[in-house]
Amino acid sequence: MKHVRAWWPFTLLIFGWGINAIIWAPQLTYVKYAHNNWTMVGIQLLHSGTIIVFLTVLLTIGAVLTRQTFSLARTVKFWLYTILTASLAVIVDWLVFNQFNYHRLYNALLPISRNAAPLATAVIIASGILPWLRTKTSKHSASTGITLLALPLAATSLFNQDMFGLLKGNSVAFYLLILTIGALADQLTVNRRRTIKWLSAALIINILLVAVMPNAAFQTHASMVTAGRFTTPTFLPTVIIAGCTFTLFSKQLTRFVAALDYPGYFLTGLAVLFSDPVVISRAAKLTSLTANFAGQIGIILFLALLGMAIGLILPSPVNGLQARWQLSRRINRCLATATDQTTDQQLLTITRRVTRAIGHRWPSLLAFLVAYVLADLSIYYMGNDTIFVKQSMLWLTTLLIFLTFKALQALTNRYWLSLLVTGMSNIIWIIANIQKMNLRNEPILPSELAMIDDLDSLLKMIDYHLLIYSGIAIVVVIVAIVVLEHRYRAQRLTWPWRIFWLILAVCAFGSSAFWNHHGSRMQTIMAGLDDQPHFIHQAVGAKQNGPTVQFLNNVDITVMTRPHGYSKAAMERISREYNQTARQINATRTDQLKDQTIIFNLSESFANPDRVPGVTLKANPIPRIDHIKKQTTSGIMISSGYGGGTADMEYMSLTGFAMCNFAQTLSTPYTQLVPYLKHNPTIVQSFKYAAAIHPYSKKFYDRGTDYPKFGFKKFSYLGSKQYPIRHQKKIDRNTYMSDQTAYANTLDQLKAHHGAQFINLVTMQNHLPYNNLYNRINRFHATVGDGTDPAQVENYAMGIHYTDAAVDHFIKEISKLNRPITLVFYGDHLPGIYRNSMKKDGLKLHETDYFIYSNPAAQRQGARKLTRSTHYVGPNDFIAMAAEQTNSRVTPYQALLTRLYHELPAYALSTQQNGTNSFNSAPEYVNQQGKVVNYNSFTKKQKKLWHDYQLVQYDITAGHHYLLKTNMMK
Structure with a gap:
């Protein structure tokens, strides 16, 4: 009971300090209350009251520190306590709340130099200065010192300007000032009658000014922008109230001086925690669980009472642990200095010990x-x-x-x-x-x-x-x-x-x-x-x-989560089933893919801006392509990326595999998967000859490694000596090769190899950035939403307008060739220039244009426009669609893709996020009406089909490759 009696007054102050720290966190709704009424007055008065409690704590700390014998070892110990507390807060935040930031770790390890804990820093500095100050001041000089220290507060209060770096009470300078006032006040002889008079006058002034200020702010500014002018720790009447309170109860508040080792840790630790925005936000988040003002106050009081209870109970066991483990003795042994030494002697002693420790x-x-x-x-x-x-x-x-x-x-x-x-x-x-x-x-x-x-x-x-x-x-x-x-x-x-x-x-x-x-x-x-x-x-x-x-x-790379039911028997069942499906499909088809020329054309960042909510252009930038889309198989492709992810779309179109089936750690198959697989089944294997064209570097996305593994016999790229990019042309200030260059090289390839072939063309013209690229962009004057740069949209629109002309010219050229050619044209993703909310407009920001065109020679051979399941597709569907449009027979795997194309919605990564260079997400399904549908709405037959697809993808990319021993992929 004696211990409790010694501690309870200061513990009550700690209780108030905690309330002051938590209750005014910006996350709480009532802090933003801004109405000119009595509730606003009450909030301001409450705020002023908690500030007074906090200032009283600071004054008490200053008085306690000034009574100690000067010791550099103690100051260093306070510094170590601060680091320990801040580090523990970081560790707890990581382990309990699963959040971590290395800047906060730096703040914990370097609290003084990074100004991360100004109050703890002030306590550390004051522990070395205030004991010396007591020896240099008398009662008269202490009174003068308090008056001088009050002048910066008076000037700040009067002119409402921070002339002395007090930062509204959250700076090392302010805390040192208050701690010093507490130290000086502790030396004064208490005249209770005079102190009560000062207290009464300051209290009246404080209440009046704080209560009147909200109405004054509203009358002056028609808002509450200055309503809290007098509810700051730097307001002089508030400091006077705290000073008088401390003077009247100084004996009760400083009774724990004899046990300073524990309070030293206690105070520096609380100084860190109560100034840590993450800790306070955690408490505020708990408080904001209820929107009711009374409920929030109740939770805050409970948290503060809990802290006070811990403060009453904890000293005994902590002191017991320190005694058992001899923590204080160990620290003192490392930094031991004689109390009768001068400052220079103590510093020299510590320097020698540190030097000796470094040498050892x-x-x-x-x-x-x-x-x-x-x-x-x-x-x-x-x-x-x-x-x-x-x-x-x-x-x-x-x-x-x-x-x-x-x-x-x-x-x-x-x-x-x-x-x-x-x-x-x-x-x-x-x-x-x-x-x-x-x-x-x-x-x-x-x-x-x-x-x-x-x-x-x-x-x-x-x-x-x-x-x-x-x-x-x-x-x-x-x-x-x-x-x-x-x-x-x-x-x-x-x-x-x-x-x-x-x-x-x-x-x-x-x-x-x-x-x-x-x-x-x-x-x-x-x-x-x-x-x-x-x-x-x-x-x-x-x-x-x-x-x-x-x-x-790259150690923790999981290609794909093992689907349930995966086994050799399951894969043999799938092989038999889709062999039968392939026979049924092929019964009505007369041609072979290997006898066709199929071109897959990935058009970099191609998507009509008119579909983006809030974006309107003065003119249509792609009239020719829109006309082509009306005459051919066409629609919307759902991309699994926004602003990036080109290689992922290309991978899906060539293999038929879905990014949304891969594990979260596999974000780019071209660099993480393809180079390390011995077998990479693609559409290329359906042809006797295949070529790739990309007017850019082969190193990007490891295409130089991946294309040969896919089966391409030829790869034309910038810098290639064997198969160089010819007809090189750039438009205005664009640094990338034009689409005209890409299509000219494709025509060269068609002329160089007269037989059937597969060509994979990846353009670069419309790649980012989109600043100051073209002349005459005002012809596509853009009206945009908040945050989107109209100039970027106009530059982009001009770029796809050049693409529009190049595509139209290319189609006219291949239409003249007397051999069956089918072009699959698709945009890989939208450019990352639109600042729309992904949560609101995510689906629209993942819609690109596609069409499949067959030239007259292909049409004479049986190619026809598709009319079913074409409105919304994914890049995974293009293999099946190209085979169906050209009336070509399919392999068992292509039969599976054909069923997926017809019987399931389009599927992609979640359109509510980027999906680019990040972790994959669960699949999102989009039906032919452009609506997102849930997997649970699938029929039993559809769910089985999707599961078969996952089993096949897992077996080929991450499993035991059972299907490679069958004719499933042939």
Whole structure:
């Protein structure tokens, strides 16, 4: 009971401090209350009251700190307590709420330099200054000092200008000012009658000004913009009320001085938590569960009472734990200084101890420095133009390299052996990644480790000079290890430390198996560290993250979740069933795909802006294509991307597989899947000859690697010496090759190979950016919604207008050729220039144009316009649609695609989000009326069909490839 009696007055103040911190969080509805009535007056008076309580706490802290004997060790301890509390808050937020941000971690580790906890910083500074201040001031000078310190508050209150950096009561300067006033007030002799008079006068003035200000604000500004002018901690009457309250009850409020070690932690910890916006937002979120004002106040009071109860109960067990573990003694032993020493002597003592500690731990510090240099070099040599790299990735790479060293040291217990082997292996790693980037424009990936089995072939790819230099370097390192281990043997690790470091290293590297598990704690921490894997372009990921982190990013790649019921027997059943389906379809078809010329034309970012809600153009930019669509099979293609994802749409059109079936970690099959599969079934295999044309680099999306695996015999791209892009032309200031160039090269290919063939054409003209590209854009004057730049829309419209002319000319040219040619034209996605709400307009922002045109020769051979299931399709449908339009026979797999095309809605990634370079989502289904339908509305037959499709896709891309042993894919 004695302990409770000593603590309850200050605990009540802590209760009020907590209320002040939580109750005015901006998330709460009543904080935004802005009506000129008595409720507004009541809210302002309540706010002023909680501020008074908070200021009284600060004054009490100042008085407590000034009574202590000066000790630098105590100041350092307060600083460590602050770091500990802030770090624990970050850890709890990560583990409990699954949220993490590395900037907040920096704030926790560097609270003073990053100005993350101004009140805690002020307490730390005051713990060193205020004890000295007490020795230098008398009662008379204390009174003068309080008067002088009140002048900045008076000026700020009177002129409503922050002339002294007080920041409305949330700055180190303000907190130090109040703490100092508390320290000086503690030295004054209390005249209770005079103090009560000052208290009464200040209270009356405060109540009147606070109550009148809302009405004054409304009368002056016709709003409540200045209603809270006097409800700030810097308002002088408020500070006077708090000062008088403290003076009257100083003995009761400072009774816990004898147990300062616990309150020191308690105060700095609360200073961190009560100023942490994340902590306060959590409490405010809990409070805002009810919209009722009384209910919110009730929850706040409950939280504050809970905190007060903990404050009453916790001191005893905490002090007991400190005594048992000797925490205070250990800290004091590290920073021990004599209390009778001068400031300079104490500082010198601490400096010597720190220097001695650094000297004792030089091996670890040297290893960490080496790891830091290697980490910086590894990121720099991935193509950065500056030595300034992303700091979060630099520190993460440093930590991983250091843990590699520690793991080797744990295994060998040899310092120099571990350090030099770590250094040498990382240098080799950097050089190997540089070689890979130069050859393939991508870093080393986990799947390529299997190539170590063919080491002879790998070594033949390396310049022999480099091999010689490497051999010499290895010999030098071996000699250095022997000499250093013999002459400068470092301290060995004990068995507990060896086990600790080994487990920590395994856990750190092993965590990469969960980095891409969407929603997991590891994925959260990596996202919080600003890790951007860039699966769409591994070189960019290596440049931003470094080769080590990018390598680990590619460890956790799940291609596709195993569908239920997957087995060899199930796949044999599917093969039999769709063989029968293929026979039924082929009974009425007379032609073969291999006897046709089929062109799949992916038109970069092609989609009519007129469909975008809120966008209106002065003229139609694609009149010719609209005319062609009316004469041919045509409609809307539902894209699985917005502003990007070209290779994904191309992959779906060539393979028939759906992105929405893949696992969340597989965002770009071209770079994450295709290079590592031995068999990639595509429409290409239905032809004896296939060519690809892309007037851009072959490195983008790994097309140079993927196309040969698909079966293309020829690939024309920019920079190719064997199959160069000819007729190169750019329009105005556009840096990309025009669509006219793309179609001219396609006509060349048609003339170069006279037989049937498959051509995959991917254009580039309408790729971003869309700023200042063309002349005469005013002909498509755009009216747009909020946030959308009309100039970008007009530049884009002019670009697709040029496409319109190029497509029209190309169709006229292939119409003249006397062989069956069918063109499948489709836009891959909309340009990312529209600022519409994805939640509201998502479907419209994923609708692109498509048509399928067969020239007269193809029509004479039996090609016909399709009229069923054409209004809304996906890129997965084009294989089946091209076969049906040309009256061509199908394989069992193409029979499955044909049934999907006719019997199911179009399917894609969720149109409520980007779907580009991010995690895949559950499928979204769009029927022929353009409405999103739910899977639960499917019939039993439709659900079975969709499940069969998933089984086939899983077997080919991630399963045991049972179907490759049947004729399902042939």
